[in-house]
Amino acid sequence: MKLKVLTLLTVCLLASWTGYAQNRQREMYGDETREVKMNYVHSLEQACKDAYRQKKLIFVNCHADWAAPCLGMNQFVFSDEEFCRYMDKTFVNLFVDMSSPEGKEIRKEYGVDVFAQYLILNYKGEVIQRIQGGSKLPEFKEMVNLSLNKKTSLAGTRLKYESGKYSKKDLYNYLKALRVAGSDSLFKSLAKEYMAMMEEKEYAQPENWIFAHLHKNRQGAYYRYMVANKPLFIKNVGEKQVNGYLTSLFSSEILSYATGSTEYDAEALNRLHGEMREAALPDTCACEILYNVALLRGERKMHDLLQYLNENGKYLDNHRGIRSLVELNLPQPGMKDAEKQELI
Known part of the structure; x- marks a missing residue:
């Protein structure tokens, strides 16, 4: 039964993704298109010649038409007139379809295996900067400017x-x-x-937030300093970023209880919830929702659990796959017929 449900879920997800990509492409290239305004050349050889003559670097748009991040970059970044004027003034811009013969050669030579991805080369074709992944403005412009x-x-x-x-x-x-x-x-x-x-007082500085994801130990000095100085971190990098990071440190452990992968242990679950409270996570964060799911699941209160998910499951929707994982693992041995029917 579970295999059939998983297969059906996979089919639905693939259909949903295909529809999303098609709709995004229509938005990009159909009646509602925002015109891509950058002036591109279309061969690396020509780009190198132009870069040598104009004393510029080469910005390479490694485009894959099937990759949603590439389409999104066209819509939100490369259609921005002010940004495109800046790019035309600063770089020789090269557009490469990665499915073309030259695109396949560039992909192999420069190791382009993730999309969206952008290269900034000198006129000799040497990599000055690589940008992996899409980003909105002004962040993307800041990444591009690293090469200068x-x-x-x-x-x-x-x-x-x-x-x-x-x-x-x-x-x-x-x-x-x-x-x-x-x-x-x-x-x-x-x-x-x-x-x-680094000294502890430097942890909360905005420029050092790029190292936060490397600290995954809730017993470590970084975590303890953040919890003790959470308002300072929020002031410097934003509440959403800080709560998202803290949530990530609990999510795997609390999810294992919510899905039944870890056997219910009221005392251990209570200790974990105490740590979450100490970290001052909001009541609507994913970890808090999963805690309540784990508690109701462990106490075998299926009716209350289903009602709770109906009312609060929406707070899991921003975390791809978590809600589905929880719901697919709701069936438990010994369920009453009325509970099974309600679950169905």
């Missing part, structure tokens, strides 16, 4: 680091460029060196 200065570009900061003669600021700039480039493993490795240089 050796002190902030991926190529420049790498050389500085490899020279062995670098400051704390130089290391930070390298880490920032690595993060924008999607070089996660190297970022995590070198971030340990940078974080060892």
Whole structure:
């Protein structure tokens, strides 16, 4: 039965995604299209010649027509007239369809395996900066601008680091460029060196938020400092960001109780909830909803659990897949016929 439900869910999700992609494409290219205004060349050879002659870098739009992030970037970024004027003035812009023969060569040569993705090259075709993933303005423009200065570009900061003669600021700039480039493993490795240089009072500084996701231990100094100084973090990086981070530290453990993967333990669940309260998570956060689901599930109050999900399940909808995972695991051994019918 569960296999059939999972199969049906998969089919529904695929159909939903196909419809989403088609609707997004119609928005992009149909009657409601926002015109893409950047002036592109369409071959790397031509881009290199133009870059040499104009003394500019090359911005490469590695476009995959099937990738929703690429379509979204066309809609929200590359259709912005002011931004496009800036790009035309600052770079030679190259558009490459990654399914074309040249696109396949570029994809292989430059290791483009995630979309959306953008390259910034010099006239020799050497990578100055890589941008992995889409982003709205003005954040995307800030990422692009890293390439314009050796002190902030991926190529420049790498050389500085490899020279062995670098400051704390130089290391930070390298880490920032690595993060924008999607070089996660190297970022995590070198971030340990940078974080060892930090004092506790620096944890809450906005520029250091890029390291928050590396602290996953609720027993660690970073977590304790954040909980004790939560208003300062919220002031510097925003309530949504801070609560989202704290929620992520509880989500896996509390989800295992809510789905029944971990056997119900009232005392352990109560301790976990106490930690959540200490972190001052809002009542509508995913962890709080999952806690109540776990509690009602453990006490085998199926009617109350279904009523609770009907009223509060919407707060899980922003966390892809969690609500479905909870609901698919609601059936329990020994359920009464009336409970089964209500669940159906």
